[in-house]
Amino acid sequence: MIAELTGVSADEVLLKHGLIEETEFYRALATELRLPFLSAPRLSLDARYPESVLTGLAPLTNGSGFVMAPKGQTLARLLKGLRPAHALAITAPSLLSKAVFRTQSRMIAHRAAFELPYAAPTLSSFGGASIVQIAGATLIALVASFCGVAALDLATILLASILSPLFLCIIVLRLATSLLSNPLRAVAPQHHVSDAALPIYTIIVALYRERRIAPRLIAALKGLDYPAVKLDIKLVLEADDHDTQGALKALRLPGNIEIIVAPSGEPRTKPRALNVALPLARGHFTVVYDAEDIPDPAQLRLAVSTFARMPRDVACLQARLTIDNTDDSWLTRLFTIEYAALFDVFNPGLAEIGSPIPLGGTSNHFRTTILREIHGWDAWNVTEDADLGIRLARLGYCVADLPSSTLEEAPITPKAWMRQRTRWMKGFMQTSISHSRKPAEGWSQLGFWRFYAAVALTGGTALSALIYPFCTVLFVILWLSEKPLSTDATWNALWRTGSLTLFFSGMASLFIPALVALQRRRLWRLLPWVGLLPLYYVLVSIAAWQGLWELVTAPFQWNKTSHGHARSSRSGMLQKHHANVARTMSLKIAPP
Template sequence: MRQGLADRAAQSTALPIEIGFLSHHGHAPEVLWQAAAFAQAAGVSADEYLIREGLIPEDEFYRALAAELGLPFLASPRLSPKVRYPESILAGIAPLARPKPGFVSAPRGSALAHLIRSRSAGRLLAITTPTRLRKAVFRAQAPLIARRAAHDLADKAPDPATGISYGQIALLFVVLTLISFGLFHAPGPAIGVLGAAMGPLFLGVIVLRLATSGLSNPVEPLAQPPRAEDADLPVYTIIAALYREKRVVARFLEALARLDYPAAKLDIKLVLETDDRETPEALRSIALPGNVEILIAPPGEPRTKPRALNVALPLALGRYTVIYDAEDVPDPGQLRLAVARFADAPSRIACLQARLTIDNTDDTWLTRLFTIEYAALFDVLNPGLAEIGSPIALGGTSNHFRTPVLRRIHGWDAWNVTEDADLGIRLARLGYEVKDLPSSTLEEAPGTLILWMRQRTRWMKGYVQTAASHTRRPWIMLRQLGFWRFSGALALTWGAVLSALVYPLFTGLYLASWLVETEQVQALRWTTAVNAYALTLFVSGAFAMVVPACVALHRRGLWRLMPWILLLPLYYGLVSVAAWRGLWELAVAPFRWNKTSHGLARTSRAGLFQKHQASPAVTRSVNTAPP
């Protein structure tokens, strides 16, 4: 058998051994020649190039391999309960269940070449595809996979893991009750005490927002890095957690197809849930590229995005991993820019946060204000925080990570409903840094108040989870971060939460104190000093709201939105409502994930959020030669 394989390989000496056998199974040598040349230029094995570029279906390739080797092809292998996850998937080999002991293999690259050259005749073996092997492992180890995705962080690094207890929630509500009682019965002293206690934290938020507004952080890089050869680029993993996304999944795949990156070096993983029927149905109507894998997260709790991401992380093949949401349209050059920035950065730079910008700006008044908020956050505040070395509360998408670091810190906290903010603080506590990536990703903002409120309620609930979890032992956090970075982390977590909660109260009472002279205000000692302190907070807070927005709109060239800045006080009043809703939801449903509906945009600044038309990049015929 071995001599026969060698003779047949010699007949195709110009072809790599991992694809040469295909010429004897109905595939034109000329096409294989071209694929081998393009694979060499891309720096990948010829078999991976054929499959990832969609030039041959995975099933067809591995059935031909099984026929070539004279081995059975297993469409649905039954694996031994001792199969290892994720090792068996990554190695491409797993033990079969009895009564037929042996192994099933889905070899790739060098393992495939070795199998063709030196197959042991005495070894019981069967062939399947990597996709079928992965599904078989998921069937055999579903409980283990579900547990690891949900509890790996808490099991291995419990200190920063979300563990807000009902006792903590009860304590928080007791404090709020006492504050409410004080404001009702003795508003003057209560306001003074609140202002004295929270003032330094609010001033910290204000200083960060104003300081970052003075730093120069354009939305595009000042100089583009030299274009790297495809062969020099690493494999890049893209993970997207999808749930009921039939309206946008085709457009999302189009956006990924437009990325300026070799398709053979993209490792795209779409994570779906078991009870989602519409997304798989939409995917079945698309000719999926060969570099896209569909993972079905095993049933389990919590039902959150970070849990889904944790299902995919152990299987990531890339040196770098980026997270995208279903409605995202990233800049085509974003991955190449990230690779160049990582190459020039020290190893402590674990994450690059790309800029998020709203595309459906003109849908409603709410999307206009959302655009202003996102511009201030991602074009001013976060880049500025990265420049001064402060911790950063990451955005939920377009985070580019060094994959080994992400695994080392045990991925995402499955129980935190703003896993992005938590991960940013956790990276800082573990000695890593986040830097800005001046590349934009288009996002869709919720256009109605109901949808916006559901999304923002989840965000604020998660910020409370993040703030409470990371300050359970504040002395540890202080030792890890140092005083100034610790202060920045407090401003980004508790500062964001508390300022949202008391914003309407403090604003209303401050304005009333100037318009109405109450007995309680008159009874306060040092009235002039108190008013001066309140005036400082009020005026600087207003500047901290307006200045970053103006700077951001200038950088984006969105001057037409400047008049809408006048409505920001109303907008942040809505944020306060969402914060109180989040606090209540934290008590009654702490881990519920309020999903944001996508695909409802009516306008598009970039002209991309339109009715989907299948692009040639997504539906390319699998029988064509490489371009």
């Protein structure tokens, strides 16, 4: 009955609902078919990845036949009397997957790291900066240094003239997106999609040293309002992460969750782990979550209905990220404001005006075929999300907003925050380098205005963070200084007016999106903290300089963010509030 209601086969219902353990089921099937059951099949080197896993069929070593993990119609045909070949053995799908990974581990690791660099080398961070880019940067640094010593005033004017258009673009985008209306919740669809009509949805979560957060992750995945038989959940772990593997084994995992252990290899990054799982995705759509995420239970259904209304070139939906542990520290409060401005105001506005969008690292919903077509994530970029957003735009695809929230845990301590932000800033620099190797090509793909926005959102973000404190100090010095920059009074007036306008419009672009975001999230209790944002961005500048250093010394080093340390929870407070309201209402209507 459940199979008919959800449009799947009965064996999938049995297994994904956990009504029977997978190995027991396939042992019984082997007995029924009078075939051997292999718990650790030894495969031939001709076994293919991902085809052998997806089809459930692989050749055994020494030409001794084939091993099969049948599902759906194939399984039904076998049970209906189709006589199987004698040189055939049965195994469980998870055991077959492990056998393929054992046999083809080197190839899998190589493909996850190098598919994009080989297919589109100019779009990957693998090669680093080109000779032309290095020579250009060196020449600019030399000229700037010479002018800074020989003619400081002239150097200041030239630098401001060159950088002002870049910063002006960021300012205009931030202020313009603040004027657009983007509610936190979507209008409910008029027609409810039946479970049978829903497509299979793949969820990929890359985990590393997440023993603390594993039970919460499984609870969040179980809480999704989507048919269990239509969920294809893949948890990707590193081979040396025995703690997380042990924590997951200790939990009673649903039958729709598959644990994939990524083969050892370089680089040790999240995008490489995601690339290991992508070829095995069975879903029409694929979403990426982080270990600490708590997505809105209806998010997948909303994504399906949103994709159905969107044109085919909309390849990705970016959900809204919001901080769960706001009250843990002063840093988490400022982080909450920053995330609210970014994901509730800035990114939805960019999507509405058709600008390229540097994606967030989680809650990105993709059309799986398009994600495979563009070769997945760049394993060599430590902000694979931002890179992927720009790459989608260059290849002719769009990103749309998904007004559904996902709760995230923010770093509590300055040290943890700095490690995370250093990685982010380094990744923005990597993205800028990889997408500026052939600027003429990027211009032709995006057009002038979208190319201008892409440069501002990647290179402009990193550059503004690097020079933010210096420009602020320089502005104050020049503004208070009585010494004119030129003997021409008209030029001095223009200079002061222009610098004053750019400075205060920049401050406005810092505060206005934050205030709009607080209004949308009903977080007015954080209003006193908004005044600290200029100081908060000094920390961002420090992280940018550390990121620049790492870009030279350790470009592919992944600064891991540890989770499971939150002391407060907005979601927990909300649940407690709802429980108190329900308790109060029950007391009011209780009979005397």
